[in-house]
Amino acid sequence: xxxxxxxxxxxxxxxxxxxNNFSSAHTDRLAEAVRVLKEFQREVFLKKTxxxxxxxxxxxxxxxxxxxxxxxxxxxxxxxxxxxxxxxHIDVNRHIPVDCFLINTGTAHLRYGNKSEAHLSSDPRLFxxxxxxxxxxxxxxxxxxQIQGTILGAIRSVKEIETLAEAxxxxxxxxxxxxxTVGLVDGTLLLLDLLRPGIPDFVIEAVLVEGFIxxxxxIKLAAQEKKIVVASYISLPGSDEIIDGIRxxxxxxxxxxxxxxxxxxxKGARPCDNSAEGILDRDLMSVIVKxxxxxxxFSSNFQMARNYYGDNEITFFYLNTxxxxxxxEMPSWASLNQQNVDLVHSVVMEQCRKGRxxxxxxxxxxxxxxxxxxxxRYFLNLxxxxxxxxxxxxxxxxxxxxxxxxxx
Amino acid sequence: xxxxxxxxxxHTTRIGEVIESDTNEFTTQCYELxxxxxxxxxxxxxxxxxxxxxxxxxxxxxxxxxxRPVARGEGLASEELVYDQNPQLNRLLTTxxxxxxxxxxxxxxxxxxxxxxxxxxxxxxxxxxxxxxxTFAKSLDFMSSILAANLPQSDDVVAAFVxxxxxxxxxxxxxxxxxxxxxxxxxxxxxxxLEGILRRIPNx
Numbered sequence: 103x104x105x106x107x108x109x110x111x112x113x114x115x116x117x118x119x120x121x122n123n124f125s126s127a128h129t130d131r132l133a134e135a136v137r138v139l140k141e142f143q144r145e146v147f148l149k150k151t152x153x154x155x156x157x158x159x160x161x162x163x164x165x166x167x168x169x170x171x172x173x174x175x176x177x178x179x180x181x182x183x184x185x186x187x188x189x190x191h192i193d194v195n196r197h198i199p200v201d202c203f204l205i206n207t208g209t210a211h212l213r214y215g216n217k218s219e220a221h222l223s224s225d226p227r228l229f230x231x232x233x234x235x236x237x238x239x240x241x242x243x244x245x246x247x248q249i250q251g252t253i254l255g256a257i258r259s260v261k262e263i264e265t266l267a268e269a270x271x272x273x274x275x276x277x278x279x280x281x282x283t284v285g286l287v288d289g290t291l292l293l294l295d296l297l298r299p300g301i302p303d304f305v306i307e308a309v310l311v312e313g314f315i316x317x318x319x320x321i322k323l324a325a326q327e328k329k330i331v332v333a334s335y336i337s338l339p340g341s342d343e344i345i346d347g348i349r350x351x352x353x354x355x356x357x358x359x360x361x362x363x364x365x366x367x368x369k370g371a372r373p374c375d376n377s378a379e380g381i382l383d384r385d386l387m388s389v390i391v392k393x394x395x396x397x398x399x400f401s402s403n404f405q406m407a408r409n410y411y412g413d414n415e416i417t418f419f420y421l422n423t424x425x426x427x428x429x430x431e432m433p434s435w436a437s438l439n440q441q442n443v444d445l446v447h448s449v450v451m452e453q454c455r456k457g458r459x460x461x462x463x464x465x466x467x468x469x470x471x472x473x474x475x476x477x478x479r480y481f482l483n484l485x486x487x488x489x490x491x492x493x494x495x496x497x498x499x500x501x502x503x504x505x506x507x508x509x510x
Numbered sequence: 511x512x513x514x515x516x517x518x519x520x521h522t523t524r525i526g527e528v529i530e531s532d533t534n535e536f537t538t539q540c541y542e543l544x545x546x547x548x549x550x551x552x553x554x555x556x557x558x559x560x561x562x563x564x565x566x567x568x569x570x571x572x573x574x575x576x577x578r579p580v581a582r583g584e585g586l587a588s589e590e591l592v593y594d595q596n597p598q599l600n601r602l603l604t605t606x607x608x609x610x611x612x613x614x615x616x617x618x619x620x621x622x623x624x625x626x627x628x629x630x631x632x633x634x635x636x637x638x639x640x641x642x643x644x645t646f647a648k649s650l651d652f653m654s655s656i657l658a659a660n661l662p663q664s665d666d667v668v669a670a671f672v673x674x675x676x677x678x679x680x681x682x683x684x685x686x687x688x689x690x691x692x693x694x695x696x697x698x699x700x701x702x703x704l705e706g707i708l709r710r711i712p713n714x
Binding site: 210212213214218219220221222456458462466469 | 574577580582593594595596597598599600601602
């Protein structure tokens with residue numbers, strides 16, 4: 103039976119009436135957040151951060167001197183290149199007899215200016231049991247974690263950044279000329295999903311440290327000899343880190359001890375909620391940052407991440423692409439150099455113009471990586487064929503069989 | 511022994527590869543965007559026992575049929591800049607052309623009628639040299655199959671072949687007159703159609 107649209111529509115109507123009430127309060131809170139940001143004083147912020155560090159429940163980033171500044175679009179280099187990398191995967195299917203998964207990484211290497219050209223490619227990689235589908239504890243071979251779901255998502259991010267590192271290291275195919283090259287990945291560089299409670303240390307070590315951060319270090323090393331820089335692009339970002347800082351600034355207490363002062367106060371009635379509740383960074387930045395311009399640079403301040411990221415710690419700015427307020431992240435070693443930030447700003451802006459709201463290099467990398475429904479079916483058929491050719495019966499669960507046959 | 515000169519020459523005249531093939535025609539995907547030979551050109555497919563054909567249709571579109579090209583040139587000074595500033599277009603658009611089969615080669619002899627089998631998929635497609643054009647220009651037997659193919663552009667294809675042959679073989683002074691005579695025989699009393707084709711083959 104199909105979705106009951108009539109009953110669903112009634113629930114959507116109910117949701118809208120709730121949202122309308124929310125809308126006017128949201129506007130007032132946003133105006134208050136803008137006021138707080140515009141009156142920002144670094145000394146006050148640092149003092150509040152110091153006095154409340156252990157007891158403030160939110161995670162504000164490191165703020166720049168003038169966080170409400172909008173920075174003009176820098177000029178674009180005459181010749182430059184952009185390498186976009188994106189990935190797609192086929193997750194482990196527990197209804198088939200083999201626990202394998204596939205990651206397809208797409209790369210778009212676009213060169214502009216003198217001798218413009220493009221190289222588009224994809225690299226499918228099958229991960230097979232027993233060793234490639236689990237993360238093992240090197241100190242205890244009996245401790246293993248099956249790669250699927252969140253961990254598989256993180257492994258895919260590792261594959262993407264490794265592919266980008268390789269592409270950046272050998273950028274400039276067939277030419278010795280060193281032109282500025284921006285490496286772009288889609289989504290955040292902060293793999294916070296891996297740092298959630300419950301993820302074993304050996305998994306963090308294998309996936310985050312030896313995988314993701316090691317690839318960032320490779321890029322950092324290569325950047326000492328070539329004009330390359332790495333950044334990630336987040337469309338419609340849902341972060342509220344800057345808003346966390348607004349909460350701290352709006353807190354009326356000398357020491358912002360959330361549990362002590364507001365532990366009993368309901369959500370929405372806390373003093374900081376007047377300038378923060380329901381507001382995202384992108385809402386605030388939409389008021390601050392003009393078309394084509396960027397915000398100042400902030401540094402993420404998640405303690406768990408800092409422990410692992412070192413000088414790859416994540417800095418970010420907001421970019422008003424004219425289509426949306428995007429978040430652009432860079433490792434701090436890259437953003438320390440103002441020229442790198444300017445390069446990323448101008449190149450990503452131009453990419454968004456060419457891609458009508460989304461960077462062309464990422465769009466084309468996605469097109470290379472995407473695995474269609476038909477391809478997913480062919481993959482399953484191939485697995486079945488290979489197993490049966492090798493005398494292994496392709497058994498499937500009765501649930502999967504029932505879903506496929508859909509008899510009356 | 512491989513003749514290196516011939517191999518190098520073939521490489522430079524190679525246009526693309528066969529991607530669809532049947533008894534009457536084959537489709538070639540060009541290596542270069544907009545790299546299709548002119549309508550009415552003679553091409554051959556296959557390194558050995560080549561199959562010959564006359565280009566009868568070409569089209570350029572996105573490699574992925576679900577992605578439509580969009581206008582990109584607003585504010586740019588020239589059409590060339592659209593491609594310069596969007597280099598991925600050269601990878602994402604593709605030019606294909608169809609060829610009506612007119613003959614084949616067997617044991618170094620070219621025959622001007624349909625081969626026993628069409629060319630294989632991925633056969634290399636190459637431009638033809640003067641001697642090959644001369645063979646077909648002298649026979650002209652293939653014109654009946656193009657005229658009978660009932661393509662909207664059949665008459666243009668025949669006229670374009672004769673034009674190209676006259677340009678490639680300036681020493682064959684009687685080529686236009688001979689073509690006109692053969693066309694008159696093929697078209698019988700359809701003088702209007704004959705006139706239409708001959709108007710497309712200037713005298714000079």
